[in-house]
Amino acid sequence: MAEIVPPLEVHDLTVSYDRRPVLYGVDVVVEPGSLVGVVGPNGAGKSTLIKTIMGIVPPNAGWVKIFGQPYGNAVTRVGYVPQRESVDWDFPVSVMDVVLMGRYGHAGFLKRIGKRDRDIARDCLQKVNMENFASRQIGNLSGGQQQRVFLARALAQESDLYLMDEPFAGVDAATESAIVELLRELKDRGKTLVIVHHDLSTAREYFDKLLLLNMRLVAYGNTEDTFTPELLQKTYGGRLTVLSEVAGATAGRKEYEREATPSHES
Amino acid sequence: MSPKGLRPKSDWRPKCAFLLFACGFWLAFPAVAQAARIGDAIETDWREQALRFLSLRDVAVRNVVLGTICMGISCGLFGGYVVARRLALFGDTLSHAVLPGVALGFLWSHTKNPLYIFIGAAAAGLLGTVVVAWIQKTTRIKEDSALGLVLSGFYAIGICLLTVIQKMEYGDQSGIDSFLFGQAAALSLEDVQLMGVVAFGALVMVILFRKELLLTSFDEGFARSVGVPVEFMRYLLLLGLTFAVVTSLQAVGVVLVSALLITPAATAYLLTDRMATLLILSACFGVAGGVLGAFVSFLGSNLPTGPLMVLACSAFFGLAFFFGPKHGLTARWARLRHRSRQVLLENTLKASYHVLEQNGFATESISIGALAGRRRVSVAEARREADDLLAAGFITLVKKGEPSPRLSQDVLFTLAPSGWERACQIVRNHRLWELYLTNEARYAADHVHEDAEKIEHVLGEDVVRQLERILKNPRHDPHGKLIPSMEDIERMAPRDHAPEPTAGYFRRA
Structure with a gap:
């Protein structure tokens, strides 16, 4: 019997910045066709989880598999929507240029972007209702429109797994409902979506699965099972104080020493 | 907007650039050449001087013009990325950090051999960038301070070495101090050939990697996620930038070379919202500013070429700043x-x-x-x-x-x-x-x-x-x-x- 390969498998993933752990031993297997919301307080490591899965941040330990393969071999099967603040919106590119970037992974290194890529990009712009803005410079757009452009770029990647970092942050109501509709449509087409979200009031309505995260994986499962007062309390009820303090002390010892004796350096 | 209009009309650009470049090479190696230094001008009538300059009769003039064109292309192209990626201070640091390398290259070969100087300068420039990254990684010092540290430190070493060289027996007529303030008239054929190679390399690189360079400049995280070798692109750009700076040193000098990186590109940035157009405009402004500066200098104004080139570029910037159709002050005011x-x-x-x-x-x-x-x-x-x-x-x-x-x-x-x-x-x-x-x-x-x-x-x-x-x-x-x-x-x-x-x-x- 053929086993179904999970689109995303994260095993014992530990990530730290400056030796301060941000994620600690996260294990999760996401089934095909799920619409997963990643929920947790600020600094819980939600974005870090996504970035580590994408290979943007290197993990300290553990591994990630995309459709049973390391990330490098599955580049074209993953679509990504980074946080909107992560780029300079004054950059001299048009909306169309940005959406075409979604095709770069398919075109490959040094290859040209062809007519087919342009057609796909135009279709994707249509799906997010931005086709009239194709030649606009991206800085002349509203926050919601900018988010739609990023979404169109991810759609242009024609992937099977989508990872999105706060696609609902700072968008207008119309864009929010448009995005939700689009996510549902993608899910109905059998795509898998993992979405960082920080608005608890809508999380329950938008996603069929939740991944509750606070440095460690608190819970992962169907929304009705995980959206419970106990689990949410566990997620949002303060950090894992002992863990982060101990980890911080070991990581920071060298720095404390340096601060205590600054005269040696000068 | 019709679907046709959405398609960037970029296909003619590489060809055009290549043609332009081929013309430049044809000029660089003429069969007949009359030897005369640009500084040897006897005629003082400005009309005759202008004619001399424009007819490209003299080898020296031809060297200067060709060198300036190559410099404008390489600095303009890399400058486009410098401005769009907010690396202006980085470019400035790089241009100062190469100075000790120039001096060491001279000490190594005991002559003003462009190749040795080029190698030394490139090595020093890269070392400077490595030091910046290292300081940032190991201490709490932020990027701007790290850049400032390296800029001033390397520059000071360079000045000391230059002084040492000038006191040596073969240092007197070395002309090594032209690296400090630039002396376009002293460009030799070898210098110009080197500049041509770098400009050609810059063109090839920008055309070949335009997709990858655009994506890494705009959104590094996304670039990584679609498998673009981000580190490779960054070092490639860094290397190209170093070469552009090093080859331009003789024409405009260590202090002003960063102006050639920043000013033409900043001018272009005021005029367009597309990266490809920005690069082309930037190269054009670099070439035009450089040639115009050399021209004014040649007319017998007795002013140094490097500063005049920078002033010409700045004048273009001023025009764009006041009269640019979109972001210009006048347009805003209207x-x-x-x-x-x-x-x-x-x-x-x-x-x-x-x-x-x-x-x-x-x-x-x-x-x-x-x-x-x-x-x-x-x-x-x-x-x-x-x-x-x-x-x-x-x-x-x-x-x-x-x-x-x-x-x-x-x-x-x-x-x-x-x-x-x-x-x-x-x-x-x-x-x-x-x-x-x-x-x-x-x-x-x-x-x-x-x-x-x-x-x-x-x-x-x-x-x-x-x-x-x-x-x-x-x-x-x-x-x-x-x-x-x-x-x-x-x-x-x-x-x-x-x-x-x-x-x-x-x-x-």
Whole structure:
């Protein structure tokens, strides 16, 4: 019997910045066709989880598999929507240029972007209702429109797994409902979506699965099972104080020493 | 926009650039060459000098022009990425950090051999960038301070080494100090050939990797996620930048070379919103500024070439800054002026509406006196405003049988259909917004007027529709006044023929 390969498998993933752990031993297997919301307080490591899965941040330990393969071999099967603040919106590119970037992974290194890529990009712009803005410079757009452009770029990647970092942050109501509709449509087409979200009031309505995260994986499962007062309390009820303090002390010892004796350096 | 128009018309650009470059190479290796240094000019008549320069008769002139063109291309192209990626300070640091390498290259070969100097300078530049990264990684010092540290430290080492060289026996006539302030006239054929190679490399690199360079410059995280070798692209760009800086040193000097990276690209950035166009414009401005600077210097002004090149580039920037069609100061100012004129017109129309409303829409004509009272301005001022409306076709003057009134304040006018429509829109926008603020945003009724005075001029039709939906097509504003709806505007629009004095706009059943 053929086993179904999970689109995303994260095993014992530990990530730290400056030796301060941000994620600690996260294990999760996401089934095909799920619409997963990643929920947790600020600094819980939600974005870090996504970035580590994408290979943007290197993990300290553990591994990630995309459709049973390391990330490098599955580049074209993953679509990504980074946080909107992560780029300079004054950059001299048009909306169309940005959406075409979604095709770069398919075109490959040094290859040209062809007519087919342009057609796909135009279709994707249509799906997010931005086709009239194709030649606009991206800085002349509203926050919601900018988010739609990023979404169109991810759609242009024609992937099977989508990872999105706060696609609902700072968008207008119309864009929010448009995005939700689009996510549902993608899910109905059998795509898998993992979405960082920080608005608890809508999380329950938008996603069929939740991944509750606070440095460690608190819970992962169907929304009705995980959206419970106990689990949410566990997620949002303060950090894992002992863990982060101990980890911080070991990581920071060298720095404390340096601060205590600054005269040696000068 | 038609689908065809969406396609960037970029296909001709690489070919054009290549042709341009081929022409440059053809010029670089002419069969006949008359040896003469650029500084040896005997003629002092500027016309003859200009002719000498433009005809490219002398080898020295030809070297300078070719070198400048290559420099403009390489610095312009890499400068485009420097400006778009916000690496300006980095470029400055790089240009200063190469100086010790120049000196060491000279010490190594004991002559001003461009190749040795090139290798030494490139090594020093790369070492400088490594040190910057290292300081940042291992200490709490931020990027700007790290760059400043390396810039000044390396530069100081370089100056010391240069002084040592000048005191040596073979150092006197080395001309090594041309690296400090630049001396385009001293460019040798080998220098120019090296510059040509770098410029050619820059063109090839930018054309070949334009996709990858664009993506890594715009969104590094995404670039990594689609498998673009981000580190490789970064070091490639760094290497190219170092080469461009090193080969340009002789022409403009260590201190000013960063201006050639930044100024042409910044000028282009003011003029375009597309990366490809920015790169082409940047290279063009670099070439034009360089050649113009060399030309002015050659005319016998006795001014150094490097600073003149930088000044020429800065002059282009100044032009773009003041007269750029989109981001230029003049264009902004004109837009602002147009906007405030519109606001004034709309306010006058609104006041006219208020006058009519005060009479319960019993009459159609408005006197200048009443308008002045409503606008709280002098009669002369109101007359001027009415004249503006007249010029814009929003009102018509009433000319009855009687002799025209001598006093301005008795002059009567009526709103033309377009004026009526615009006036209603503004009043509607104002009152809708007031109602929205009071009902939905829970503002106190006496706080909303000021805000609505500004918002009324900028509300778009779709926002108005949205407000109407939210407020369920209201008829009255918070002060109990009628909000003119779209239907009112159409139904009550005044007819073109002479108005009946008794007919009001709102004839309600």
